[in-house]
Amino acid sequence: MMTCAEATNRFWEYLDESLAGPHREVLEAHLGLCRQCCGELELARVLRGHLASQPIGESLPEDVRGRIDLFLQELSHE
Amino acid sequence: MKSEVDFADLVRPSLPRLYGMARRLVGDEAEDMVQETLISAYRCVGQLQDLQAIQSWLTAILVNLCRDRWRAAKRQVEEVSIDDADDFSLYRHLVQEDPFPYSDSLHLDFMGLFGRDDVHAVLVAMPEIYRGPLVLHYIEGFATKEIARLLSVPLGTVLARLHRGRKLFERGLWDYAEREGLLTTEAAP
Ligand SMILES: [Zn+2]
Numbered sequence: 587m588m589t590c591a592e593a594t595n596r597f598w599e600y601l602d603e604s605l606a607g608p609h610r611e612v613l614e615a616h617l618g619l620c621r622q623c624c625g626e627l628e629l630a631r632v633l634r635g636h637l638a639s640q641p642i643g644e645s646l647p648e649d650v651r652g653r654i655d656l657f658l659q660e661l662s663h664e
Numbered sequence: 665m666k667s668e669v670d671f672a673d674l675v676r677p678s679l680p681r682l683y684g685m686a687r688r689l690v691g692d693e694a695e696d697m698v699q700e701t702l703i704s705a706y707r708c709v710g711q712l713q714d715l716q717a718i719q720s721w722l723t724a725i726l727v728n729l730c731r732d733r734w735r736a737a738k739r740q741v742e743e744v745s746i747d748d749a750d751d752f753s754l755y756r757h758l759v760q761e762d763p764f765p766y767s768d769s770l771h772l773d774f775m776g777l778f779g780r781d782d783v784h785a786v787l788v789a790m791p792e793i794y795r796g797p798l799v800l801h802y803i804e805g806f807a808t809k810e811i812a813r814l815l816s817v818p819l820g821t822v823l824a825r826l827h828r829g830r831k832l833f834e835r836g837l838w839d840y841a842e843r844e845g846l847l848t849t850e851a852a853p
Contacts, residue, residue, distance in 0.1 A: 594753070598827075622755075625755055625759070625770075626753070632771040636783060637833075638802060640780060641681065641804070646679050650695055651679070654679060654698065657702065658676075659672070
């Protein structure tokens, strides 16, 4: 039987779908019996989703855009 | 095709993404890093076969430059004490401290306290060698094998740093929420 600590250490890999078959089966068996680990897994899922949503709608601040445009002009006149 | 005007036009659409990524990887030095990336790219843009691949090409150059920077700073980073990070559980803290007693979606409520700038602040406060793989994998979407190749480290090293990076991120979120008073202001019924 897997311990909660062992299970918790594998959650992110589980969510990445990079956990090998036998490990995944043992983990899922543990999740079926352990409410605390289900909560931990849910938190990992939320954190992971929050990280993945970081780059959406990225923009370049106007001052930075201006300096980089100038830099690109200088680069081409080297 | 190495007309200078073309080069600027070619890279311009990629700049917001590149700058955002640089901010997450190196914080305040993002603009310098983007400029260094553009210098390297300009020098060898003639070798680029597929212009559609410009974004991933620029990204790879940026990561390479970051890797060199992190190598130079490695000694300093290793002195940071993170011994207790492995034992930290954000979930346990949330359950024990119960900042949202009326909530049935504790995790979503907790993360709802964090805007993009807050998550950014937590990330940039992390040591670079742990932040790098975390940002590259979970935010920028690189596979772990690809990160190992880009950073020239074994896959096992990337996985170990990701593990510790996740723990440091969890701990960083909790510490930030306490320090910035996010819990006390939002948790009132
Ligand atoms: Zn458990």
